[in-house]
């Protein structure tokens with residue numbers, strides 16, 4: 027067992043873990059932070075996407091011990107819980123308004139991957155969004171409304187007056 | 194189309210943003226795998242690495258010595274726990290052959306992934322580790338992987354306890370089929386293949402079961418589309434009294450038919466909770482699920498269509514080989530026979546013969562996958578019509594138009610004997626052509642062909658209908674299905690004037706909470722925000738037939754409407770009593786009853802709810818309750834239709850296919866929530882296009898699944914998927930009060946043939962008449978090479 031200290035969504039956490047424990051299992055099973063999902067065992071689906079030290083990563087590809095000393099941000103830390111809808115991140119609002127989710131299982135990963143994408147490229151084209159989300163699979167939406175949601179959130183995050191996006 | 198969310202008393206027909214979303218976008222979810230119960234143990238299965246073998250010994254003793262391991266059982270250890278094998282609820286013929294399907298195999302394994310033992314440990318890592326220490330000895334048996342070989346003389350058996358690899362032959366003949374072909378001016382004959390697919394809901398399957406605590410009942414949480422069916426079937430399989438089992442489908446992350454089943458792991462966890470008296474949990478890994486969760490499609494179609502001189506259709510012959518896999522799961526044999534009603538599609542004809550052979554192979558069982566039988570049929574007929582048009586030298590639309598049912602001919606009883614209530618194929622087609630710029634693209638195609646452009650343009654058409662809204666109970670009975678097709682809803686009016694709607698449907702992404710709120714809000718006159726919809730827990734929604742077959746709105750939404758109408762009928766009585774008026778003199782609008790001509794003399798549904806709760810003053814001939822129950826049995830299926838057009842660019846030098854434009858004009862009757870409907874169509878299109886271009890479950894000759902993980906089975910991403918242009922025409926259904934038709938599967942059903950017709954159309958000048966799915970660069974390249982060598986069928990024959 028190895029001790030890790032990881033700051034998760036602003037709270038410092040400290041646990042003894044097996045060296046082989048995946049970060050996603052640390053979040054879900056050790057911390058009970060089940061907002062981040064697991065959809066595969068081959069790092070293809072992106073359901074587990076989080077940010078580690080500001081970079082978007084698939085948390086099933088990282089061991090908890092590798093994240094020792096890191097800051098991890100998940101979908102659960104995006105919104106201010108006491109504010110309700112008013113506290114939602116622009117991406118959360120956009121996924122809601124543009125119907126960018128159906129079952130919602132891919133959504134935490136999609137939102138975190140989209141956040142990374144917009145931080146790297148504040149004004150992505152439709153193609154850049156599609157290519158940028160290549161590592162995140164959704165089986166429900168056919169992606170069109172996800173692309174719309176990301177465009178709409180990016181516009182809001184840039185401070186553009188909210189435009190009607192048509193993709 | 195952009196979301197609107199303006200408050201209004203009228204909710205049906207406008208986009209309401211989903212009530213479901215808040216917890217899903219903030220990570221406050223309720224997935225089965227999230228559950229942590231006190232004392233919970235973790236389950237892992239030992240699965241056969243062989244497609245077919247005798248199991249000569251299973252030894253769990255070394256596994257029991259591993260850290261954290263609490264118990265381990267072989268199939269033989271558990272054999273006495275099953276009151277019955279896993280159920281197949283659809284015995285399509287009286288003499289259907291159905292192998293006994295124990296959740297854990299005892300002496301023979303029949304596909305890679307068939308379970309042979311189970312390990313229970315304190316953590317999931319420990320359980321997974323201990324699996325490696327279970328020693329199993331297998332004696333390999335020949336694997337049956339190909340359907341035609343399976344029914345050839347001398348084939349080894351997929352199940353050595355049976356005498357045949359054929360489960361059933363199901364036949365339906367309508368009209369004089371021999372006459373239709375004998376006198377034909379032209380006959381087109383083709384073989385098409387619908388490849389095997391893996392549904393891949395992004396949430397893996399997971400089951401938690403806890404033993405009785407304060408109530409004498411087991412509680413099972415499962416990633417299921419069908420909690421009600423599961424409860425009944427598990428009671429029968431495990432010998433647990435039905436009243437002592439509660440099934441909860443919490444948040445469920447997609448299903449597409451793959452969670453419409455009664456799985457070995459569900460039965461197993463109930464038995465383990467009973468044996469160990471501890472809560473137990475199992476969650477599949479994706480690769481495990483690719484073996485252990487049902488696959489879809491896998492059908493070989495031999496089709497012939499006969500025409501008159503004037504190109505009207507005389508008759509259609511359909512002969513199918515349908516791969517069941519190793520066992521019959523819940524509705525495995527019923528899936529292909531739905532084609533008996535669908536191969537004729539929107540076309541008029543004098544005769545139809547349909548024969549389906551269900552074949553066992555040593556592969557993962559197949560079962561419903563989005564569309565279930567109708568995508569296969571639609572693919573067959575829409576490909577065949579294109580091939581016939583080519584042979585007859587007519588425009589593919591011209592041949593369709595000549596033969597389809599005209600809008601003035603509805604209601605129309607088809608050759609298969611079912612009545613299409615309404616439709617307008619002309620209107621949907623006209624709109625699709627306009628949106629697509631059909632004539633413009635055809636002109637460009639002519640130019641590109643003339644210039645010898647290595648990248649050729651193809652245009653694919655799919656004019657489809659489907660039968661959904663499963664289903665009128667008497668029809669299901671006539672098809673030997675084990676249950677009815679009704680749906681249940683109840684409405685509870687709360688003293689504060691708010692309402693709870695309880696539905697027997699079990700959504701997993703479809704937005705029922707939102708849509709049912711819209712229906713109930715308009716019907717009750719209770720604000721949308723004041724309605725809560727409850728579902729997916731047999732202790733709360735005690736009665737239901739669940740969610741599959743695009744049935745939820747057309748049957749379940751209908752039940753909600755009827756239940757609301759019953760509340761209002763009772764409320765009217767109370768209103769008349771309180772206002773001292775005759776019931777007939779009352780008007781009801783937007784939640785207010787008022788006396789005709791004296792609008793000030795009024796009361797509201799909220800006031801009436803409180804008055805009935807207080808029960809100080811109510812009509813003598815009724816109970817003090819507005820609550821209602823409704824169980825509706827649909828009088829007919831639902832027949833959405835539409836015209837989809839696809840333009841593909843096909844690189845004749847590399848075989849690469851790119852979708853340039855995709856137009857879908859769907860007619861699903863009246864719409865409750867346009868945004869949700871669009872989402873359903875988008876998702877459906879993506880799955881149908883994925884079948885056409887990317888996905889295929891591949892087995893080798895030994896029965897190993899070569900596409901055993903998401904690394905090898907290609908589920909498309911946003912980068913692969915084209916943009917879709919959508920529109921709707923609206924021909925209301927006449928068989929339910931909402932005028933709605935099903936939409937969950939329409940996109941999938943329509944899109945696969947649209948894409949392949951476009952690919953073949955692009956290559957037609959090169960002599961290509963078929964391309965095997967998926968139309969990967971290699972399959973396209975092979976079709977081009979075969980055509981240049983004089984073989985034009987793409988390799989199907």
Ligand code: FES
Nearest residue numbers: 065066069072086
């Ligand atoms: S769970 Fe991490 S990529 Fe699939």
Ligand code: FES
Nearest residue numbers: 128132164165166
């Ligand atoms: S919303 Fe279901 S997988 Fe994306």
